[in-house]
Amino acid sequence: MERTGKTFFAAFLAAAVTFFVIGGGTSFAALQDQAEEEETEYTEEEYNAWAEADKEPDPLKRGAMLLAFVDKYPESKLMPYINSSYERLLFETSEAEKYSELEVLAEQWSELRPGQLQTLAYLAKATEILGHDQKCVECYEKIYKLRPTGGIAYQIARLYKKMGNDDKYLEWADSVMMYPEYETDFRLRYEIMQFHAAKNDIAKADAFARETIKAADLVKEPGEDTRKHLAVARHDAYHVIGVHLYDQNQFDEAIDAFRKAIEAERYAEGYYWIGMCEWEKKMVDEAIESFAKAEVLGGDTAPKAKERLEQLYKALHNDTTIGIEKVYRRAREELGIE
Missing domain, CATH: 1.25.40.10 (Tetratricopeptide repeat domain)
Structure with a gap:
């Protein structure tokens, strides 16, 4: 608005x-x-x-x-x-x-x-x-x-x-x-969320991320341009919430937030953070799959996702990466990547 x-x-x-x-x-x-x-x-x-x-x-x-x-x-x-x-x-x-x-x-x-x-x-x-x-x-x-x-x-x-x-x-x-006329102004709340995130005040960023989502959900019959902005706002807001929940050791809730961020816009870092949550929960097989998706999607997250993946994979396979290509193949199939 x-x-x-x-x-x-x-x-x-x-x-x-x-x-x-x-x-x-x-x-x-x-x-x-x-x-x-x-x-x-x-x-x-x-x-x-x-x-x-x-x-x-x-x-x-x-x-x-x-x-x-x-x-x-x-x-x-x-x-x-x-x-x-x-x-x-x-x-x-x-x-x-x-x-x-x-x-x-x-x-x-x-x-x-x-x-x-x-x-x-x-x-x-x-x-x-x-x-x-x-x-x-x-x-x-x-x-x-x-x-x-x-x-x-x-x-x-x-x-x-x-x-x-x-x-x-x-x-x-x-x-x-x-x-009241600004209750649907998700852009303003999103802007303040970004402000606090840039200051590394994750708690305040989380609060305004939730306000952003609340305002976004109140928008009725958005046009095409607004729908695009809503998707970006939801994606970034859920990511901020996920990171804050991870820092608070609320891993199940964090996984849910990252998955909602991925629903809005698929991205490698979301899978990486899901892998980190699963690792913390001792869900090693699931974490391996998540890190593989993060690496397959590429970008800045790929190198650290690869490092985490190989670390966990080797721990289960006598310190070798033999057969790891099967993990990558499943990741590409699930992501719909040839």
Whole structure:
């Protein structure tokens, strides 16, 4: 399940479109007419300052002029029109994809009017596109405090991962997985499983391997591409579980896990680990067969599988490998390899 801030932007920017284009999109001329019709509670100087600012074509200059008005006339009755002018400026700058200007304008307005979701949405959009990750994630966290959603939590987690902040990434990933809409997100759980496995924290990797399988089992009617990803996720998750169970001397359960990994995708290492479990259980004949399959499948596991196989075979055959080819032949037949 690929979630980004696009859904958030779509919702808030669509609201902006509705405001400025359909209903509340008060043009400068309309604002002028409305202001002139109202009882004059402002000076001509105030009106001219607003009018001049609103007509300025340069986004940064217009923003500076509107902010200067707020600073000079903080109690002006024209303040609703100043707010509308600045919000329209943000909208127009976003639509024009002038993200450097949008970042400056949105940040300035957010400082003046903190807690406005629409402004924070513009700022998040600009900083994300510009690659200003620290500022972007701080903005998203402000948005989350105002309107917590799984999508925003997911975006924060992705940003922290990109920034290399592992602790924050895991913290926010945990928040994401608490939302019902992410209960089938096996990819996120798989990613965290891989993270812990890379850190050699097999216990935590095992926990998220089980979470990966649980989420994968909840996926309904997956498409072809998703089915491929599910197979990989199940294969790797069961392998991690198998290794952890082996380390805990739970050999029967480990064998079951490795067999499920092989069901998802046949691989030499799975047979090797099954052989190791069988060896630990004193099931020497079975271990020999498993090591033979691991060697026949080849790859990096083949040399150590061969070494284990010959060690066990020789122990049963007077320290010779006479007849061992029969073992390999059975392995190839069972694997369907010519």
